[in-house]
Amino acid sequence: MDISDLLMRSTLDSIFKVGFGVNLGSLSGCSKEGAAFARAFDNASEQVLYRFFDLFWKAKRLLNVSSEAAMNRSVRTVNDFVYAVIDRKIEQMSSDQQEFGARPGCFDNKYLRDIILNFVIAGRDTTAGALAWFLYVLCRNQHIQERIALEVRAATATGDRDVGAQEFTASLTEHAISKMQYLHAALTETLRLYPAVPIVHSF
Structure with a gap:
């Protein structure tokens, strides 16, 4: 199982759902447009990284050939999807404002x-990335894994009971999370050992 890929798709879905109210569906694969956006976004990000090693990328971009032609196609797919999201949101907001008499x-x-x-x-x-490295660290250190599990059970008052995902999620209140100090320390140490942003690049 490629846990890193699952986490990438999950966080992408979460950002679009929480931030923009859009069900991207990249984790479930239920949206062709969402899946195409996710692929294009990954391809464009990867190509930006390769530019650090390709001395001729500017010439390729000027001529729109090879990897830079693929980059342009990916950026076009990303833009088309994002602009469609924006258009839907503007239309929705305009309808809401007209309903309440606002311009x-x-x-x-x-x-x-x-x-x-x-x-x-x-x-x-x-x-x-942070979650993938965190899981990697937990898999290598069973005593840390067990201590975090005990702390989470105590903080959520689930004890040794087997609870479903819905009940467990409901128990993750702000107060419960504030009591998970060892978990917070483990996540922070993971970020120290494996920084989430070792290099910065953009397209």
């Missing part, structure tokens, strides 16, 4: 696109 505002779609992509870049890879 629709003016939006710069390119600016909104940049904000959305910044959210995705900042929250997706960093969160998924």
Whole structure:
């Protein structure tokens, strides 16, 4: 099982759902558009990384050939999807404002696109990467794994009972999470050992 890929898709879905109210469906594969966006986003991010090693990438971009032609196709797919999200949201907000007698505002779609992509870049890879390394550390240190499990059970008052995902999620209140100090320390130490952003790049 490629846990890193599952975490990447999960965090991408979460960002779009929480931030923009869009069900991307990249984890379940239920949305073709969402899956195409996720692939294009990954491909564009990977190509940006390769630019560090390709001395001729600017010439390729100028001529729109080879890897830079693929990069342009990926960026076009990303833009099409994000602009569609923006258009739907603007239409929804305009309807809501007209219903309550307010005037629709003016939006710069390119600016909104940049904000959305910044959210995705900042929250997706960093969160998924940190969680993947955290799971790696737990798998190598069973005593840490057991201590975290005990702390979570105590904080959520689930004890030794086997609870379902819905009940467990409901028990993860802000108060319960604030009592998970060892878990917080373990996550922080994981970030120290394996930084979420070892290098910074953008497209």
